[in-house]
Amino acid sequence: MEPRACPVFSLVSVTVAPGIIPPCVLPIGPEKVCTQILTFQGLCETEGGTWYGNLQNCCQVQKQDPTVSLLPHDAWTMRDVRWHEHISTSIR
Numbered sequence: 001m002e003p004r005a006c007p008v009f010s011l012v013s014v015t016v017a018p019g020i021i022p023p024c025v026l027p028i029g030p031e032k033v034c035t036q037i038l039t040f041q042g043l044c045e046t047e048g049g050t051w052y053g054n055l056q057n058c059c060q061v062q063k064q065d066p067t068v069s070l071l072p073h074d075a076w077t078m079r080d081v082r083w084h085e086h087i088s089t090s091i092r
Contacts, residue, residue: 023058024049025068034058035071 021036024044036058038044041051052061062068 020056023052023055023061025052025061025065032065032068033071034061034068037071 021039022041023034023036024038024047025032025034026044026047026049038047038049041053044051055061058068058070062070
């Protein structure tokens, strides 16, 4: 059986939920990581996280607890002519 090539795709301008998604801090190993990808409190807590529904972003969480790391809000990749992948992220 021959190995299959994995399809390469990307999503552009995908909206997960309307409005602001409150931050959720997840324990990942010994780290505490803040993200805004879990769209409701029950999902955050099911994943072992702490929901910050009274705050608007992870920067506000980090001001309250400087030990919290920030998960990048956006991520994208580009490839050059030799198909080397370059990954960029941004934190808002």
